[in-house]
Amino acid sequence: MPMSAPQTIPGMLVLAALLCLPAIPTSAQTRDVAGARDYPGIGRFAGSVVTGYVVKDFDAARMQAASFRDGQPTDARRLEGRIVRIAYRTSPGPSILEVSRNFETQLAKAGFETLLACDTDVCGGIPFTESIEALPMPQMWVDGFNYRYVAGRKVEGGRETYASVIVSQNNQDVTAQVTVAEVGAIANKMVDAAAMAKGLGETGHIALYGVYFDTDKAVLKPESRPTLEQIAKLLASQPQLSVFIVGHTDSQGAYEYNLDLSKRRAEAVAAELVKSFRIVPTRLRTAGVGLLAPVGSNATDAGRALNRRVELVAP
Structure with a gap:
């Protein structure tokens, strides 16, 4: 790990301090x-x-x-x-x-x-x-x-x-x-409330790629907020609408693990919508299907990126 020396300490003292640091046990x-x-x-x-x-x-x-x-x-x-x-x-x-x-x-x-x-x-x-x-x-x-x-x-x-x-x-x-x-340039992953409504109306579902998690975790990252705001806007504009929030993964990792991870990620999205946007919990149902509904080939990086997503599904 890079070691940064305070600028106020003379160079010889810094060197001595570095030499005295113990190795980190593996x-x-x-x-x-x-x-x-x-x-x-x-x-x-x-x-x-x-x-x-x-x-x-x-x-x-x-x-x-x-x-x-x-x-x-x-x-x-x-x-x-x-x-x-x-x-x-x-x-x-x-x-x-x-x-x-x-x-x-x-x-x-x-x-x-x-x-x-x-x-x-x-x-x-x-x-x-x-x-x-x-x-x-x-x-x-x-x-x-x-x-x-x-x-x-x-x-x-x-x-x-x-x-x-x-x-x-x-x-x-x-x-x-x-x-x-x-x-490469950043992909435009923002889907606004109007696009969500259109997708739900035309195909019954809409894929969201602006919901971010760290690898193997179900904790929402701050960068997800713009997409969450649009989901909340959609639900506010249609008070009678309820949705399924469905988590998806790629094929990397064990089948049962991915099923559980995708479910926990969907639950994290629902929990944040309830907590931060006051969406009534009964309007949100969650599910995780892991790798069972791919939209790209799991044999390529690009395909796996498409498969890692959260979807809104109309009941």
Whole structure:
């Protein structure tokens, strides 16, 4: 994890403090975190487990395409689009260089042109690691005194994709984080009350992609509020209308788990409508169908993104 030193402490004291920090003990984790999978075409080093997994349909990521100079970036790129962050831990045995070289080989095979490949001192030491945006401990650990970083770019079918890998060490375990940015404009996921009414009237249901949850969680994110406001507006404009709120997932993960997750997500939407918008609870019924009603292929990222949704259904 990047370590930031207070500006008011002399450099030698900061260095001493960093050297005295104990290594973070690793857990006895033997399997991937729930819902995790390798990025297609990149994969993982043999024997690794996924310790952190975060996918955002639209976010921003920083990647370094050149080494730092005098503690400052010389080619920092802010990338917007679909962002995937995957952290791995490999048991004692391989070196940082061995793990990194394997990732570098995979990136080359996947068509990525190398922008930067460097070790600790050449990259820029601790200041460089502060730009990496590593997942928090214990998901990922970056030792600012011992790491290797590689970044690449490819253009395929007019689509630009960046990938970076930072490999470090905690105790004797090698840690690695793969970050992939599929550059693209944000999709318009807002469905207003009028569109909801139209969908319910014409087809009996309407898919909502502006309701957001973190991976494997049923807690609504603040970004969901505009869509919730439109649902409330719809219900306020039609006092006799009642709806089913139905949660859907993709095919990643166990069947029973996805059924339960989709149900809990639908319930979270209903609960928020009651709590924040004073919708009468009897007007909202909830259900979760997991992966049973796909609208896209679960064999592709794009299809899975379509399948992860909440729908309003007319009784």
